[in-house]
Amino acid sequence: MKYHVATFGCQMNEADSQRLASELEKLGLRATDNRAEADVLVLNTCVVRQGAEDKALSYLNMIKPLKQRNPNVVVGVMGCLVGVRGNTPLKRAFPWVDVFMAPSDPAPMVDFLLQREGKRLADEETQARFALQDNAAPELRFRLPAHEVGKRVSVNVPVVYGCSHACTFCIIPFRRGVERSRPLGEIVAEVRDLVAQGVKEVTLLGQIVDRYGYDLLGEDYAIKRYNPGAASGIPSQNIPIHTPLVDLLQAVNDIEGLERVRFLTSHPNWMTDELLDAVRALPKVMPHIEVPVQAGDDEVLLRMRRGYTSDDYRRLVERIRAKIPNVAIATDIIVGFCGETEAQFMRTYELLEELRLDVVHLAKYSPRPHTLAAREYADDVPEAEKERRFRLLEAQHERITREINQQYLDRTVEVLVEGKHKGKWRGRTPQNKLVFFEDESRNWLGQLAQVKITWAGAWSLQGTVQAQPQETERERALVASA
Numbered sequence: 224m225k226y227h228v229a230t231f232g233c234q235m236n237e238a239d240s241q242r243l244a245s246e247l248e249k250l251g252l253r254a255t256d257n258r259a260e261a262d263v264l265v266l267n268t269c270v271v272r273q274g275a276e277d278k279a280l281s282y283l284n285m286i287k288p289l290k291q292r293n294p295n296v297v298v299g300v301m302g303c304l305v306g307v308r309g310n311t312p313l314k315r316a317f318p319w320v321d322v323f324m325a326p327s328d329p330a331p332m333v334d335f336l337l338q339r340e341g342k343r344l345a346d347e348e349t350q351a352r353f354a355l356q357d358n359a360a361p362e363l364r365f366r367l368p369a370h371e372v373g374k375r376v377s378v379n380v381p382v383v384y385g386c387s388h389a390c391t392f393c394i395i396p397f398r399r400g401v402e403r404s405r406p407l408g409e410i411v412a413e414v415r416d417l418v419a420q421g422v423k424e425v426t427l428l429g430q431i432v433d434r435y436g437y438d439l440l441g442e443d444y445a446i447k448r449y450n451p452g453a454a455s456g457i458p459s460q461n462i463p464i465h466t467p468l469v470d471l472l473q474a475v476n477d478i479e480g481l482e483r484v485r486f487l488t489s490h491p492n493w494m495t496d497e498l499l500d501a502v503r504a505l506p507k508v509m510p511h512i513e514v515p516v517q518a519g520d521d522e523v524l525l526r527m528r529r530g531y532t533s534d535d536y537r538r539l540v541e542r543i544r545a546k547i548p549n550v551a552i553a554t555d556i557i558v559g560f561c562g563e564t565e566a567q568f569m570r571t572y573e574l575l576e577e578l579r580l581d582v583v584h585l586a587k588y589s590p591r592p593h594t595l596a597a598r599e600y601a602d603d604v605p606e607a608e609k610e611r612r613f614r615l616l617e618a619q620h621e622r623i624t625r626e627i628n629q630q631y632l633d634r635t636v637e638v639l640v641e642g643k644h645k646g647k648w649r650g651r652t653p654q655n656k657l658v659f660f661e662d663e664s665r666n667w668l669g670q671l672a673q674v675k676i677t678w679a680g681a682w683s684l685q686g687t688v689q690a691q692p693q694e695t696e697r698e699r700a701l702v703a704s705a
């Protein structure tokens with residue numbers, strides 16, 4: 224039997240699809256790129272904006288004929304379109320879909336297949352292949368899908384699911400539920416399994432990854448009070464003085480054979496000094512921070528219930544740059560949020576001009592069901608105006624990033640090679656900059672290459688590979704800043 228998983232959306236969805244694929248392969252299924260030949264066809268969905276939701280619905284309508292032609296095909300829908308509470312209107316609208324799975328939960332599909340296919344799946348041949356796999360690597364608890372073993376260099380690893388924040392524009396807490404951290408030991412074991420299958424880099428994922436482990440520690444652990452003030456609309460709460468994410472980073476950093484660790488997405492209110500010091504001190508943790516600001520105007524931030532001001536964000540960027548040498552900072556911006564005036568938008572433009580961040584992920588505000596903004600605020604910025612503001616920030620971002628990347632010219636950077644693209648090797652620097660180089664003398668997949676940059680654009684760098692040095696770029700940076 225063959226399976227095909229189509230994935231829309233974020234890194235968390237990519238990780239969820241990978242875990243689903245791993246579970247399906249345990250049942251003896253094999254991946255196919257051709258959805259027309261799949262016995263099991265799954266769509267993993269995103270609804271963070273209306274456009275993403277429309278894309279998922281049109282994909283579903285597109286695969287309906289496959290089901291009509293062959294009713295034995297098992298069709299599944301997963302992710303934020305379904306949500307943690309299920310989606311009855313969706314089930315009514317798509318009665319021909321066999322299985323609906325909440326985000327990060329492949330179990331309903333596994334149960335469905337075992338029930339329906341139990342007989343066939345349990346035949347000798349499948350059992351034998353399964354046993355074969357077991358004997359091959361009995362200690363592995365998390366297996367990459369077969370077609371990724373030895374090829375996949377960088378893998379996303381969810382560490383905290385859901386989000387307990389309540390930004391007024393965001394649908395994620397409604398679809399992925401409150402924050403739930405995975406036990407540290409389970410994550411470390413999984414990363415070890417990934418390294419045993421050739422993985423060199425992991426990205427630890429969470430909606431607010433800095434809050435990893437707070438829910439595991441429980442309220443009575445707290446000895447510090449977080450009180451953003453009544454005006455922010457965010458409830459005050461006890462928070463632990465120690466940042467559990469630091470323990471996780473330390474444990475993953477110590478895994479033999481792993482080269483690099485990244486983590487995302489951060490939130491300005493939860494980036495502690497302890498966390499920043501750990502990023503600086505742990506050699507495998509990359510100097511790359513993803514911390515959304517969303518807007519540069521304090522009134523807009525208040526209406527978004529982000530819980531900080533633009534000055535708080537400025538101070539955070541200053542702290543990050545002071546503590547972590549050569550750090551790259553990425554952020555998210557929403558343009559055209561309810562009530563955003565031209566003057567308020569220009570404060571976002573000015574903030575980005577001032578901070579000159581490495582990456583700015585841009586989005587136009589899109590009302591989402593159930594959110595406070597959709598319920599209480601008017602979506603009053605016209606689409607054309609959202610588009611104008613989006614294009615203005617896009618052009619600003621391209622100019623600033625191109626200027627930032629010029630500083631890499633003639634410098635030798637360390638690149639973890641992830642694969643080939645149009646005949647060139649492709650990989651990333653510690654700052655997550657995309658680098659391409661040509662070299663047919665060896666197989667660079669999963670290797671650390673020293674590349675001298677000869678060309679720098681806004682979105683990528685190009686260079687020539689150099690002889691391997693004694694110490695890595697990261698080690699040199701740490702020695703230099705010591």
Ligand code: SF4
Pocket residue numbers: 386387388389390393394395396430431490
């Ligand atoms: S922090 Fe805010 S924007 Fe991010 S997932 Fe949570 S509610 Fe959504």
